[in-house]
Amino acid sequence: MHLADGVMPTRLALGCAAVSLALAIWSVRRIPEHDLPRVAVMAAAFFVAALVHVPLGPTSVHLLLPGLVGVLLGPAAFLAIALGLVLQSLLFQFGGLTALGGNILIMGLPALACGWLFHFGRRLDPGRRVALGFLCGVLGIFGAALLLALLLALSGKDFLGVARLALLAHLPVMLIEGVMTGFIIAFLARVKPEMLTLPLQGSAGER
């Protein structure tokens, strides 16, 4: 779900770009310095995820991964997603350059929300954390669809109709990503549990 050029009115596009830029700068300060490769890997995963098509009946959907990126990166997720979206727009022509601010907000804000949600549940027992991972995977796409509908409503389209359409169309993706995120959380909890708590402990924001 990428907004194309020309859908949003100019003021809305500029406003989204300004907010995205501010949040990206905030996110840069929260990049864990000792863990940069993880930010790079998640940004690359997000960048490439849109090419992974899952055939569903007559059509196919593609992965987006905002929930997973948010859970694993925390505050730095916004920058990783912004970077991924900028490169997708320039290299893959997914989404227009003027709609970049809006697209970054659509994907980045749910990622931040999922990161915080997972952070609140970090003291849960492992089984509940996996369920929380599933929920974060679902909420990532759900929030993104809602924000997309909100931006389209602000551009003059019918909000409820677009919201219903966006949510219905992305229902399979929500389930797939929820399952994926749950499995990944379960695996990491077994193999390297510190990866699930690290991003929100370390930050590089020194002045």
Added chain:
Amino acid sequence: MLPRLCFLLLLCILPAAASGHFSGHAHPDEPDHPHPHVDAPESSPQGYPASGLQLQTALVDKASSADPASIRQLMAGQQALQTEMQRLHEDVTALRAARAQPGLTEILGGIGYIIGLLGLYAWFRARRRPS
């Protein structure tokens, strides 16, 4: 430090924007320039295979005789032309769609940019603390 980082980020992104976005794919609907056919001796101005135009000319010449057999031949010729045009249109559409897909080049370029930009960031941060 942050203004320097922003400037370097812009510097890195502008080449990608210039080369990828504005030159090759910005106008996907423009038809390609017709290539002169080196094999056919007479080529039509639109660049389509010469046989179609030759066929049409021959058929028009035949039609002037107003013989029913000739008219049947003319209609069959028109049908053949239509089929050929249809196949060509389908080919062009498929070609355009395939051209618009992101390839390995773009994927590797994007991953390279991510690694490079974050590496630059790491270098800057390492410089800031001499310990």
